[in-house]
Amino acid sequence: MTEVPSGPNSPGEELQSLHPDGCEGTASADSSSADDLPVPQQILPVPQQILPVPQQILPVPQQILISSITCDSFRISWDMESRGQDRITHYFIDLNKKEDKRSNKFKHMDVPTKLVAKAVPLPMTVRGHWFLSPRTEYTVAVQTAAKQPDGEYAVSPWSEIIEFCTADYSTVHLKQLLQKAEATASRMLPFSVFYRNQQEEYFHQHSLDYRSRDAQCCRMLPAVKDNSGSHGSPISGKLEGIFFSCNTEFNTGKPPQDSPYGPYRFQIQADRLFNRNTNIYFGDFYCMYTSYHYVILVLAPDGSAGDAFCKGRLPVLDRSHNCFLTCAERDDGSLSFHHAQDAILEVIYTEPVDLSLGTVAQISGQQLRSLSTLNAKKDPSCKTCNISVGR
Secondary structure, three states, rough: OOOOOOOOOOOOOOOOOOOOOOOOOOEEEOOOOOOOOOOOOOOOOOOOEEEEOOOOOOHHHHHHHEEOOOEEEEEEEEEEEEOOOOHHEEEEEEEEEEOOOOOOOOOOOOOEEEEEEEOHHHHHEEEEOOOOOOEEEEEEEEEEEEEHHHHHEOOOOOOOOOOEOOOOOOOHHHHHHHHHHHHOOOOOOOOOEEEEEHHHHHHOOOOOOOOEOOOOEEEEEEEOOOOOOOOOOOOOOOOOOEEEEEOOOOOOOOOOEEEOOOEEEEEHHHHHHHHOOOEEEEEEOOOOEEEEEEEEEEEOOOOOOOHHOOOOOEEEEEEOOOEEEEEOOOOOOOOEEEEEEEEEEEEOOOOOOOOOHHHHEOOOOOOOEEEEOOOOOOOOOOOOOOOEOOO
């Protein structure tokens, strides 16, 4: 599928005409038996004029239907009058991100938003990680076109504008991201506690300022995960849980004394959250324009609501043998715990945690707010933590 620079004949913009030397790209047609045709390596030069054609000669696409949406593709079909269909040689597709139709904000700024496809049987698949991002709202409109003997295109009026949103990463994409994360992991260090830092008010029994605290029952409650990390991660804005850390300082083997989230720390023995009845899932791998990377893991008690959410959405890890966070049984039946040294682990526990199961104390270090990952945006240019379908 070739893209065409925008122009005044598109919905709200101008669509310039195309150079018809027979090298146009195509969109794949799922309704036909042919394989997807290759995308050309260059955008074709454009001639100066598109000839307007009355609607009764070239039919206008109507009742556009978007289906089979993934994080980097969708299928499109429409109805149209039979009169003039035999003249159609191409479809022009106007695709824009919904938040700003006036400018091109695709991953590569030099990629236009106008797509050209040969008139293949419908429905037709539009795919391309270089102009489609996961979990992003788009608008799309279509017009039919006929290539003229002089090489110009005659076009119908544009169809109505349809809105749709691309999907999250599938388990296939998450496994690709997992493999990227595993490639960076090396040494494992022992640890014994999970910890969570917050402001002092969060731990007050009568504090009503935090929705993630049950003041009456003295429990920390699951809250919906923010939008930090990979744009296509299926847990962002959907999974409910409590964030914990487990990383330790190499020289002391203890949690660091600095924190971006608050000067008061709740600590709990690792086996209270991670044991033989806990399932562990891989959730995300990302960085924030820095050399160090974050790995998000989900701990969900077997059979819990969080466990049900993760099954089928996230890659499950072996509890005692993985590259990030392990819980293994010793010969005496006790449990030992290790975490990856070369990644900052963000652990989401999906159930409420009673404060009486641990301790709260003030840390001696500083509150480094600049290191907070709250709604942090992933670096889309990092080759270490990005896969082929976008951020």
